[in-house]
Amino acid sequence: QKEVEQDPGPLSVPEGAIVSLNCTYSNSAFQYFMWYRQYSRKGPELLMYTYSSGNKEDGRFTAQVDKSSKYISLFIRDSQPSDSATYLCAMVSGGYNKLIFGAGTRLAVHP
Amino acid sequence: GAVVSQHPSWVICKSGTSVKIECRSLDFQATTMFWYRQFPKQSLMLMATSNEGSKATYEQGVEKDKFLINHASLTLSTLTVTSAHPEDSSFYICSASGLAGVNEQFFGPGTRLTVL
Secondary structure, eight states, X not given: OOSEEOOOOXXXXXXXXXXXXXXXXXXXXXXXXXXXXXXXXXXXXXXXXXXXSEEEEETTEEEEEETTTTEEEEEESSOOXXXXXXXXXXXXXXXXXXXXXOOOEEEEEEO | OOOEEXXXXXXXXXXXXXXXXXXXESSSOEEEEEEEEEOTTSOEEEEXXXXXXXXXXXXXXXXXXXXXXXXXXXXXXXXXXXXXXXXXXEEEEEEEEETTOTTOOEEOOOEEEEEO
16 A cells, blocks of 8 residues: 555646545655645646645635545635646655645646 | 756666766755665655765665765765666655754755666
C-alpha cells in the first residue's frame, strides 16, 4: 500500500464547475498537508498549505483535512480553463521536511 | 518571493557524458534543497536531500556515485549526473526550503534531460 493514494484521473469538467480533488493516506504521523499545481513541463507550484485538521480557503480554492479519516481534499470553485493542470497532494514526514507526493490528478477544464 | 531557478531548462547529451544541473534560490536562503526526478505522467520521486555544507542524504535505490549533489552555499545546489545513460533521461526538479517556511518547499521549473 502506498503512503499516499491519489486518483490520477484524468478529470474533465466544464468551465464554472466545482472541482473536488482528493487524497487518502496511511501514515497518521503526517501533520502538514499541501496541494501543488503543476502545468505541463513545469515545476510544481504551491497552492495550499494546511497544518493538522480543518479547512483553509484562498480565493476559489479550499483545502480540507480530516485526520480522523486520513483524507484530504481540494475544492476549486468556478473552475477556469487556466486551472487545467495536474494537482498533486503532498504530506510532510520527518524532520527534514521530506514531502511524500500523491500520484497527481490531471484536470481538464473545457470552455 | 520564494523563487527558485534551474539551469539549464533542457539538455541533450551523449551516453557516457556528465551533465551538471544548477538550482538557485533567488530571493531567500535555502537551508535545505531537494532533488526529484519525474517520469512522464508520474509523480515526483525524491532522490536526495541536501543541507548547506553537509553531504547529501540519498533515498534508497539512488546511486550517490552517479548522482553527485553539492550544496556549497545557501543559494546554490548542483546535481551532476555522471556517465549518463538513456535510462537517466527524465525531468529533474529541485526544491528549496528556508527558515521562514520550515515545511514549505518551493520548486524550480525543472530540467529536462535527454541522453542519446
